[in-house]
Each structure stands twice: as structure tokens, then as C-alpha cells.
Amino acid sequence: MRLSITTELDYAFQAPTDVILQIEAAAIPEQQIEHAHIDLPDVEHFARLPGHDTIGERICFQTQGSLKVRYEATVDIRRLDAEIETLAAVPPHDLPAEAVEYLFPSRYCPADEFMALVEAEFGDTVGGARIAAMRDWIADSIEYRSGSSNAGTDAMEIFVSRCGVCRDFAHLLVTLARASAIPARFASVYAPNVKPQDFHAVAEVFLDGAWYVVDATGMASAQDMAKIGVGRDAADVSFLTSYGPAEMRAQKISVSAL
Template identity: 45%
Template sequence: MPVRLAIEADLDYWLPEPADILLQLEAAALPDQRLDSRALTVWSDHPIAATDGDEGMGQRCWARTQYRLMAQYRATVTVDRVAVDIAALPPTPPRALPGAVIPYLLPSRYCQSDRLEGFVRREFGGLSGGAMAQALLEWTRGALIYRSGVSQGDTTALDTFASRMGVCRDYAHLLVSLARAAEIPARCVGAYAPGVEPPDFHAVVELWLDGAWRLVDPTGMARVEEIVRICVGRDATDIAFMTVFGTAFFQAQRVAVHRLDG
């Protein structure tokens, strides 16, 4: 059954010197999520400019300013998506993958999947495809403790694997790395979702299974039927809600997602 969500996001940052800023705040228009209304306002010294997101999903926004950057995003989105039992999906051998999917099978800056291949073989040997994906998802949820303040912007999947703690970004990096180590293409997804605690931009994962990307939340906080995707990428570098080419200092930030039906 379709779910209607109201999304609000507000950013307020201080920039001591002029800088270019790349924003990814807008929900993507996709077959399984319809944008009923949307409005993005950015207070910038220069006109803002839109550019496509990775894989053609959503769009980014360039701004340039000094002193104060403020952005306000409001949207109403209808999500019409059915959760899939990924455990029942068959495997796809690497040689049969579409060309556009292959980069998500390889290690990336924060997802050193090649360093986790031995662990995956030892712990999950004999599994493949959806059964492997489900086992890795359940292991990640059970092995990690959700805790703010224990990771930083440069924390990698290996760091999280060692500490067994982190936030949604860390959960996503670890599951992506484990999946790639198991020869399952995986990518990080920037998203909005109700029920996220504390309320914030959310990071989830898409796994390539049986010819399509399958959405999962390794933290278990959000239901697949209620996740609104913003953008996708290899890791957190590609899905950051704000990338500053210079220096910026946090002043205030707020994200709120509410169900409008039921």
C-alpha cells in the first residue's frame, strides 16, 4: 500500500571564506517514489546550478557563498514499493553483470571489501545470492551496536568491523563491503525515512540480486516500504548531503520525516 511522507530538511553553516558547496538534499523522482510537491531554497551569494546525481538518480545542487550558508528543503513523497524476500533470490555470477553494475563489485575508499573476503568465506561459505545477502544483513544488524560519536568522517568499514559500533553510515559501509566480498554488487544510498533515531539523513544499502537493485536497511530502523532515496554511490563520499570545497562550521541542522497517512 502506498505511503505518503512529508520531508523537511534545514541546514545552517558558517563559512569564513568563499567556497563552492555541493548539496544533495532532494528526493529523487523514481518509479517507486513519486514527488507530489517539492521546494528547495538555498541562500547563496551566487545563482545555484543543478546537475545530475550518480547513475542518473536525483540531482545535486551547486552553490557558492561566504559567511552563512542556509538551505531549506520541503517535499511530499508517495512511496509505492513492495518489500522483496531477498533470501529467495538466485545468485548472478560476476561475468553476467551489466557493465554499469561492475564498479559496485569493487573496493572503494571506505569499503575495503578485498580485506574481508577471508572472513566471508570462513563464516558464510556455502551460501550465495540472496541467501548470502540475507545472512550478511542479519550478521551486520546483530554484530554492531548503534552509537553516535564513536566514528568520524574518515571511519572505514574495517574500522567498524573492528569496533563493532557506529551510526547508519558505518552500518552501510560494512554491509556494502561484506556483500562485495561475497561477489554481490552493493552501493550506498542516501535517504530520508521515518523512525530514524536520532532524526537525520539516513544511509541504507542497495544489493544487486536477480537483475535489480534491492533496497535494505542494515540498521533495521526504517522499513523498505517507507524509505525515500536521494542518491546512490560507491560509499559515503558519493552520497554526502553536503560537500564543501573549503571550510564550513556547523551552526544548526534539522531533518524531519513524518507519515501523512495512518
Template identity: 55%
Template structure:
């Protein structure tokens, strides 16, 4: 599948400041960047650095009063659609070292507070079957309500309120997976069927020796997503972090399948 991306950002800065930008689709074995261009407003500094877990890149930028950028890309996604419920869970002592941090609670994913719940609700299931059941439970139990959460909302808040946006749905699934001793991380992606179109957040779980994307909102299938980056939770994968005060002027994200 070929995805065409067109992203535009425009922010007003309160003062000259450093920015950390992460909007480019990663070039990976299961998604190849066929073409990509990024343009920014006049900036004092622009330098690429590696992103978390070796997935994609971030860009350090030093900008003045306004910052704008345009990113256009064409991504070939070559990822099979799998039945995640059939995938086994690895014994903890056999997990590779790089997955261990994704077993632990994080800022927005307090998984240590959910062990009793997952045992009571999903205790008869394991591995991919448990992940699939948790995904279905979130999709059927939670309401997708734009504006119902904010930057400080945690998975526990969303669990209590039973509503949120993609970020919150992903945090809850990551939290429940970690509480089930399954490594899970937060993933920022592009996907064509997301409504309204925007940067999208999903979970990624480690089963059967590899990472698998899973969307608890039900809006995107794994074989239609292009990863931007991954991290412990949303704090690690923000598309734009400003080290100071900034104001959104306008933003647009377009993701389309190429005919």
C-alpha cells in the same frame, strides 16, 4: 506510502566557497515526488547537475559567509516489501556494465580484505540468503553508538570496533556484499522510523536483475525509504560538501508518514 520531508541546514563558511548540495529525494519509478520546494540563502551561483548512477541530482552553489537552506517535499513511495533472502545472485559474466564498479573496493569499503571472512562466515549461503544473513549478523553484532565514528572511519575500522552509526553499518554491508561478488552501493535515504531523525544511510544490492535497499541497522524497511542518492560509499553521497572550512550552526531533518 506518502512521506513528508522538512529539512533545514545552516552553516557558517570561513570564506566564500563552492558547495555541493544533495538533499532532494530523487524522482524515480518507485518513488514519485508529488511536490517539492527548496529555498536557500542569497547565493552567487545555483545550478543542478546529475548525480551518480542517474539517481537524483546535486546542486552546485557558490555562497558567501553563511549558507542556509530549507527543503520541503512530499514523496509517494511505491516499493513492495520483498523477502530478499529468496532473490538469486547473477553470475558475474551476466552482470550489466553499470554494476561492475560496485563490485570493486572503494575508499571506505575495502572489500578485497574481507573475502576470507565472508567465505568462512557465510560460505554455505549465496545471493539474497547471504545478504540477509550478513544484514542480520551486522544488526545483532554491532552496537549503534552516535559519535563513535568520524568522517575517516572505514568499514574495516567499524568491523574491528563492532560499533558505529548508520553510515558505518551501511559501509560494512556494502563491503561484505562486494567481497561476496554481489554488486553493492551506498544509498542516502529518508526514512520515517530512524531515531534520531537525520539523513539515513543504507546499502543497496543488485540481485535478480535490479537494485534492492537494505538497512543493516534495522530501523528502516525498503518500502518506507525515499532515496536521495547512491554511490560507491559515503564519499560519493554527502548531503553537503564544502570546498573549504565550514561550521555547522544548526540542522534538522523531519520525515513523517502522511496520515
């Protein structure tokens, strides 16, 4: 599938502020960037750095006053896909080194607190079948409700409150997978059927020797999302990180299938 993406950000910074931006679709084998352009105002100390796991790029700079960013891209998705239920788990001792870090708890994914739960709830499943059961359990048990969580909400709070947004669904699935000794990471993506239209978040799990995306909200599939970046959780792939007060004036995301 080919996607057309437009992102517009309008922020204000009262004082000179260091900012890290990650909004561009990643140039990786599973998706071809046919066209891309980003408009930034004049900024100080501009640099581009590889994203987590060298997926995507972070733009680092210092700015003050108005920051208006416009990004446009056309992306052709060519992602590996499979019936998740059919995939086998990889034992921890056979994992590649880059997957091991995604077994551990992280800021928004306290996997060590969920081990008893996953055994009680999903103990009769293994590998991809367990991931599918977790995905379906989240879809049935957690209500998607805009504005129900904030930037500090973690997977435990979502499990208790039973409502959240896409990043919360992804955090909970990542947490449950890690508690089952299945590597899982958080992915920031663009997808056309996200409502309301915004940056979207999904989980990626390591099964049968490869990473597979899983969206517990059901709004996106592997073939209709453009990956921006990945990380242990949302903190690693925030679309905008500022080291000082930031005022959001406007933000608009538009993603459509071509």
C-alpha cells in the same frame, strides 16, 4: 507509503567556498515527488547536475557567510520489494555494465580485505540468503552508538570496533556483499523511524536483475524510505560537500509518515 520531509541546514563559510549539496528526494520511478520546494539564499555560480547513476540531483554553487537552506517535500513510495532470502545472485559475467563498478573496493568499503572472512563466516549461503545472513550478523554484532565514528571511519574500523552509526552499518554490508561478488552500493535516504532523526544510510544490492535496499540497522524498510542518491560509498552522496572550512550552526531533519 507517503512521507512528509523537512530539512533545515544552517552553515557558515568565512571565505568564498564551492559547495555541493544533495538533500532532495530523487525523482525516480520507485518514488513519486508530489510536492517539493527548496529555499536557498543568493549564491554564485548556481548549477544543477545529475547525481551518481543519474539518481537525484546535486546542487553546485559558491557561497560566503551564512548559508541557510530549507527543503520540504511530500513523496509517495512505490518501491520494488521482495523477501531478500529468495533472490538469486547474478554471476559477474552476466551483470549489466552499470552494476560492475559496485563489485570493486572503494574509499570506505575495502572489500578485497574481507574475502577470506565472508567465505569463512557465510560460505554455506549464496545470493540473497547470504545478504540476509550478513544483514543479521551485522545487526547482532555491531552496536548502534551515536557519535562512535567520524567522517573518515571505514568498514574495517567498524568491524574492529564493533560500533557505529547508520552509514557504518551500510558501509560494512556493502563491503561484505562486494567481497562475495554481489554488487552493492550505498544509498542516502529519508526514513520516518530513524532515531535520532537525521539523514539515513542503507545498502542496495543487485540480485535477480534489480536493486534491492537492505537496512542492517532495522530502522527502515523498502516501503518507508525516500531515496536521495546512491554511490560507491558515503563520499559519493554526502549531503553537503564544501571545498573550504564550513561551520555547522544547526541542522534539523524531520520525516513523518502521512
